[in-house]
Amino acid sequence: MAYRMKAIITTLLLACLTPTAQARKPKVIETPQWIxxxxxxxxTITRVELTDTATVLWFHSKYKPxxxxxxxxxxxLTDDRGRRYKARCGIGIKLSKRFYMPASGEADFKVSFxxxxxxxxxxxxxxxxxxxxxxxxxxxxxxxxxxTEATYxxxxxxRQTDEAxxxxxxxxxxxxxxxxxxxxxxxxxxxxxxxxxxYPQVFEVAANGSFTATIPVECPTLADLSANxxxxxxxxxxxxxxxxDIMEDGTVRYADGTKHRKLLTLxxxxxxxxxxxxxxxxxxxxxxxFSGYARAVAEGAQKQxxxxxxxxxxxxLDAREAHLLRTKTRLGCCQYINPMTYEGPDTTATGSLNAxxxxxxxxxxxxxxxxxxxxxxxxxxxxxxxxxxxxxxNTAADNxxxxxxxxxxxxxxxxxALFGLGHPSLLLQLTWLVERSYANNEYPKDSAxxxxxxxxxxxxxxxxxxxxxxxxxxxxxxSPKAATYALPEGRAAALxxxxxxxxxxxxxxxxxxxTSCGPCVxxxxxxxxxxxxxxxxxxVELLFITNDSQTSAKAYADFTAKHLxxxxxxxxxxxxxxxxxxLFKFNGIPHKETVTPSGRIARTQIRRFHHLDGxxxxxxxxxxxxxxx
Numbered sequence: 001m002a003y004r005m006k007a008i009i010t011t012l013l014l015a016c017l018t019p020t021a022q023a024r025k026p027k028v029i030e031t032p033q034w035i036x037x038x039x040x041x042x043x044t045i046t047r048v049e050l051t052d053t054a055t056v057l058w059f060h061s062k063y064k065p066x067x068x069x070x071x072x073x074x075x076x077l078t079d080d081r082g083r084r085y086k087a088r089c090g091i092g093i094k095l096s097k098r099f100y101m102p103a104s105g106e107a108d109f110k111v112s113f114x115x116x117x118x119x120x121x122x123x124x125x126x127x128x129x130x131x132x133x134x135x136x137x138x139x140x141x142x143x144x145x146x147x148t149e150a151t152y153x154x155x156x157x158x159r160q161t162d163e164a165x166x167x168x169x170x171x172x173x174x175x176x177x178x179x180x181x182x183x184x185x186x187x188x189x190x191x192x193x194x195x196x197x198x199y200p201q202v203f204e205v206a207a208n209g210s211f212t213a214t215i216p217v218e219c220p221t222l223a224d225l226s227a228n229x230x231x232x233x234x235x236x237x238x239x240x241x242x243x244x245d246i247m248e249d250g251t252v253r254y255a256d257g258t259k260h261r262k263l264l265t266l267x268x269x270x271x272x273x274x275x276x277x278x279x280x281x282x283x284x285x286x287x288x289x290f291s292g293y294a295r296a297v298a299e300g301a302q303k304q305x306x307x308x309x310x311x312x313x314x315x316x317l318d319a320r321e322a323h324l325l326r327t328k329t330r331l332g333c334c335q336y337i338n339p340m341t342y343e344g345p346d347t348t349a350t351g352s353l354n355a356x357x358x359x360x361x362x363x364x365x366x367x368x369x370x371x372x373x374x375x376x377x378x379x380x381x382x383x384x385x386x387x388x389x390x391x392x393x394n395t396a397a398d399n400x401x402x403x404x405x406x407x408x409x410x411x412x413x414x415x416x417a418l419f420g421l422g423h424p425s426l427l428l429q430l431t432w433l434v435e436r437s438y439a440n441n442e443y444p445k446d447s448a449x450x451x452x453x454x455x456x457x458x459x460x461x462x463x464x465x466x467x468x469x470x471x472x473x474x475x476x477x478x479s480p481k482a483a484t485y486a487l488p489e490g491r492a493a494a495l496x497x498x499x500x501x502x503x504x505x506x507x508x509x510x511x512x513x514x515t516s517c518g519p520c521v522x523x524x525x526x527x528x529x530x531x532x533x534x535x536x537x538x539x540v541e542l543l544f545i546t547n548d549s550q551t552s553a554k555a556y557a558d559f560t561a562k563h564l565x566x567x568x569x570x571x572x573x574x575x576x577x578x579x580x581x582x583l584f585k586f587n588g589i590p591h592k593e594t595v596t597p598s599g600r601i602a603r604t605q606i607r608r609f610h611h612l613d614g615x616x617x618x619x620x621x622x623x624x625x626x627x628x629x
Contacts, residue, residue, distance in 0.1 A: 026051045027118060035122075035136030035144065036307045038273055042069065043132055045125070046108075055085065055116045057125065058108070065105045068098040074249065075127045077113050082315060085114040122310070129250065129271040130229050136310050145313045147305035147326075158323040159368035166369045167465045169218045170238025174225065178209035180248035184575045186211050187226045189587055193371075193378035194218060194469060196386075196434045198587045202492075202578050220373045222260075222324055224267070233267040235260045244268075263321035272311060274325070275332030275377075276300035282336070291357050298360040301333035323370060330364045331377035337361070337384050358418045366419065366426040378430070385427040386434070390414060408453075412460065423462045432457040433470055438477055440605075451478060483625065484600040492579040499545065499570060500595050506541045507623045508595040509534070509606055512586070514550035515559050519608075520590045524563050527609040531567065533616055539597070540623050544569035547577035596626045 029048040037043075047058035055077060063069055073095035075087040092109030093099045101107055116123055122138040136144060160166055176186070183205055190199035203213045205227075213225060217236050224231040232252055234242055243255040252268040254261045266272070276297065284296045308329045312322045355362075365371070371378050385391060391414060394406045415428045432454075442450035454474045461467045487493035500508050513520035524544075534542055544564060546556065548571055556571050572580075584593055594602040604622055609615045 029139045031140065032137050033140050033142075034134050034138070035310050036272070036304070037132075037134040039132050039134060043134075045134060045137060048137065050116055050118060050120075053115055054088070055113045056091075057111050057113070059111065061099075061101070061107045061109070063101045063105060065101050065103050068100045070096065070098055071111060072096055072127050072131065075111065075113075075125065077116060078124045078126060079116055079120045080122065080314065085116055088112045088114065122314075124270075126270060129231075129269060133270070133272070135272065135307065145306075145309040147302065147309045151309065155323055155326055156365065158319060158370075159365060160370050161367065163369065163463065163465050166372075167219050168238045170216075172215050172217050172221070172234075172236030172238060173241040174213040174215065174232075174234045174236070174244065175241060176211050176213070176225075176232065176244045176246060178205065178211075178227075178246045180246065180250065181228055182209045183227045185227070185578055186213060186232075187578050187582075188213060188215060188223075189226070189376070190216075190585075191223070191375045191379040191587075193375040193382070194430065194433055194466065195473075196379055196382050196430060197436065197585075198379070199585050200578075200582045200587055202582045218372075219369070221375060222263075222328070222373050223375055231268060231271060233264045235264060260321050260324065262315055262317055263324060266311060266315045266317070266325075272307070274304060274308065274329040275335060276304060278336065285336075291354075294357045294360060297333065297336065298363075301330065301360055301363065304329050304333050324373065327365070327368065327370045328374050328377055331371060331374055331381050334360060334364055335377070335380050335384055337381075337388050355417065355420070361418055362420070367421070371426060382427055382430045386431045390418075391428075391431075408457065408460075424460055426463075429461050429463060429466050432461065433466060433473065435473055435477075438473070443477055447478070481603060483604070484596050484602050486600055487583065492583040495576055496580060496583060497599065499572075500543065500599065503541045503543065503568075503595075504599060505597050506539050507597060507626050508541045508543055509619065510593045510595060511542065511544045512546075512580070512589050512591040512593075513544055514546045514589060515552075515555040516550045517589050521559075523590055523609055527615075528563075530609050530615055534619060535566075537620070537623065539627070540619065542567060545577075545580075546571050547574045548572070549574035549577070594622060594626070602626055 027050040029050075032045050032048050034045070041062045044060050044062075045057055046060050049056040049058070057077075059071075061069055071087075071090060071093060073087055075095070076084040078084050087095060089095065090109060090111050092107075093111070095111070099107070099109075121142055122136045122144055125132070125134040125137060127133065138144060186203045186205060188201045188203070190201055191197075192199060199216075201213070201215075203211050203225075205211045215221070215223075215234070215236055217238055220235065220237050222233065222235050224233045226232070227246075228250065230246075230250060232244065232246065234244075235258075236242065240259075242258050244258075245253045247253060252265065254264055258264065277300075281297070281300070285293050288296065305326065308322075308325050311317070312325060317325065391411055392405065394404050394410065411428060411431075412424055415425050416422070419425045438450055438454065442453060451474065454470060454477075458467055458470050458474070461470060487496065500510065511524075513524065515521060531542060534540055544567060546569070551559075551571060553571075560567070560569055581587065584591070590608060592606045592608075594604070594606055596602060602622065604625075606615075606619060606622065
């Protein structure tokens with residue numbers, strides 16, 4: 001009896017132990033797939049091994065021989081529910097240390113993490129928000145959420161068309177606090193989706209790490225502040241105040257009750273790239289006819305929209321948050337339309353367009369006011385559309401080598417062929433609200449003609465709100481303004497005055513540049529003869545300003561010695577550079593400002609130094625007009 005009981009107990013123990021032993025057998029994913037990554041060929045995953053005690057990723061790296069890569073010890077994996085699993089150690093690589101590539105330019109190593117649950121369908125590798133990320137790592141054949149026709153129809157029902165409810169001009173406020181590394185400034189690039197302008201601002205960070213950013217808005221706005229190399233996202237209506245804490249590890253926590261909190265957390269803490277890869281698209285544009293390029297754009301958009309669906313499900317975004325992310329993705333995927341050109345029948349102003357080639361443009365949903373909630377994405381897209389060959393240039397009938405700017409009627413016809421809306425698309429309407437185009441080009445040439453041009457465009461704009469904005473701009477452009485203005489008092493103005501004060505009594509042309517800016521470098525190299533002529537002009541001084549972030553000390557010393565020898569130049573801290581960007585409202589360089597002999601700022605800016613004779617005449621004219629001011 002005792003023997004039989006012992007045998008039964010032994011059998012039961014074996015029955016219990018067998019599943020445990022099987023559970024401990026590693027789960028291996030060979031040649032795993034992923035949805036998206038920003039690592040390119042520099043870092044790929046060849047194998048995943050999941051055990052009860054660890055998750056091990058096998059990496060293959062392909063990079064320049066003798067150059068280094070690095071995997072941060074702060075790297076994490078995130079599972080289906082967004083839970084994080086920390087990196088423990090590297091095998092064949094030391095975490096947070098430089099790893100120098102061998103002569104072959106290829107290397108293999110492993111990184112061990114805390115164990116993921118065995119039933120995880122897909123997970124992400126996140127080094128940090130600003131560094132390497134591989135999204136949606138999964139076994140081949142695993143089905144993940146996708147963007148389908150049904151998704152498109154459901155999402156289209158969320159489009160916003162009620163202008164009276166959508167537009168409300170005012171300000172919103174972001175109150176933040178840095179609990180870790182404290183920057184000196186928080187920067188807002190201030191892109192304006194409606195006027196295609198940029199109005200940067202900087203906000204000082206107090207000694208306790210707090211800051212208050214007051215942001216002008218015209219409608220619900222999803223944008224970001226920048227600090228410590230990070231993007232801090234916000235969603236604001238006029239009158240809103242939101243609060244965020246930036247933790248010691250750089251992650252952002254939003255206060256309870258923050259609207260679209262889950263979406264903001266996703267964007268700030270994971271910084272997914274919701275646009276097609278620029279370098280890949282540029283290479284395709286050079287190698288494919290436009291029909292093939294258009295197909296590649298559409299395929300890239302589908303892939304990115306699938307990525308958006310993955311994020312929507314993983315982070316459990318609500319319907320409005322999902323709609324914002326999908327809209328952001330659509331706009332991002334259509335930014336690279338510069339190569340938009342003609343083939344086949346698309347050769348003349350009167351020729352018909354092959355609408356099939358432009359399906360990726362029609363998919364953006366430009367009838368949706370939500371597009372205007374994304375100022376950066378729409379700003380870039382509108383700029384690309386404004387200057388693409390299809391909408392900007394036309395080939396002269398008698399000389400194919402000559403390209404002429406197209407008139408509005410031709411642009412309207414082509415826009416209608418592209419989108420089939422029966423009226424100018426949002427992109428074309430926004431093209432007509434670009435103030436600098438009138439202020440710099442139209443009004444100086446012929447103010448009466450420019451006034452008639454704007455009046456005609458007002459009649460073509462469908463949106464009552466945009467129509468009013470253009471009418472307001474017309475009145476402002478027609479109001480005479482003083483030729484110069486004084487800078488507003490404050491830290492930035494005092495900084496700039498201290499830089500230009502030694503040249504008081506002269507007209508000073510200030511050139512903002514950097515060695516990392518290709519157009520800046522090319523312009524300086526090509527303008528030596530022009531600069532020699534300016535140096536010989538009495539009462540005129542050139543001053544070059546760069547910063548210590550975009551121009552290293554060595555690069556500055558080498559470049560100025562070779563190309564700016566004898567010129568007046570200075571290199572300032574990046575925080576001060578950002579203050580001057582906000583003071584003069586520019587985000588891109590090269591950028592020029594002109595200071596009068598008395599220290600006021602001229603409203604007429606010097607254009608780029610393109611041509612010796614033309615630029616010299618322009619500078620002489622401006623200097624003469626500013627004499628005594």
